[in-house]
Amino acid sequence: MSVDFMRQAVALALENIQSGGGPFAAVIVKDGSVVASGANRVTASNDPTAHAEVEAIRAACRRLGSFQLDGCELYTTCEPCPMCLGAVYWSRLERVFYAATAADAAQAGFDDAFIYRELAVPPEGRRIPMARLAAEEARAVFAAWQAKPDKTPY
Numbered sequence: 001m002s003v004d005f006m007r008q009a010v011a012l013a014l015e016n017i018q019s020g021g022g023p024f025a026a027v028i029v030k031d032g033s034v035v036a037s038g039a040n041r042v043t044a045s046n047d048p049t050a051h052a053e054v055e056a057i058r059a060a061c062r063r064l065g066s067f068q069l070d071g072c073e074l075y076t077t078c079e080p081c082p083m084c085l086g087a088v089y090w091s092r093l094e095r096v097f098y099a100a101t102a103a104d105a106a107q108a109g110f111d112d113a114f115i116y117r118e119l120a121v122p123p124e125g126r127r128i129p130m131a132r133l134a135a136e137e138a139r140a141v142f143a144a145w146q147a148k149p150d151k152t153p154y
Contacts, residue, residue, distance in 0.1 A: 005029050005075040006099055012039050012128045013052070020044065023108065026056040026076040028069065034070060036060035051074060053084035057091050067154060068092040080095075080106050081112045082119065 005027050011023035021039035038055025042048055053076050060069055070097060074114045078100040080088055088096055102112065114127075121129035145151060 001073075001095075001097060002029075002032075005073075006032065006077075006097060008034065008037070009052075009075045009077050010099065012037055016040060016052075022110075023053075024052040024077050026052040026074055028056050028060040028072050028074055030064070030069075030072045031059075036063050049083065051084050054087050055086055057093075062092065070094065073097065078110075079100070083113045093108065100123050 009025045009027045012027070015024050016039035021044055022042060024040040025037065026039075027034055027037045028120050036056050036059035037051045038057075038059055040052045041050035041055060044050075045086045047080050049059045053074060056076075057069065058072065061067055062074060064072075074088060074093050076084075077098070079098045079102045080096065081102075089144055105111070106113065118126050123132070
């Protein structure tokens, strides 16, 4: 753990604000060295998934040539949102350090509490209606995956 890496993330977030982006940035570290960083690019790229953590994870995976970030630490300027938290787990980061809390972000206009609430609601009762279709066909896709002898598990 190094506060210097967090300070790098904070400096990147400030730069991102000055260039018209959002107030979030992240740095990924492995073995005491920065592997990648990312800043919020949601409005710059018209991509709602371009959060700082996701940008940093994508860059680190490219740089390390792996879809898993074993042994890596994430330093992020804010507690990860639900999407970024999912990306943290899927990428197998070893540890996460954050500066601001979700409550701090909410006070600045970035409130994701409603998403956490939605996760507890059955799909058919969510604010965005969801309906299941083609269940048998989808099961066939999973069966094909399970039968594939040369698959790369993840």
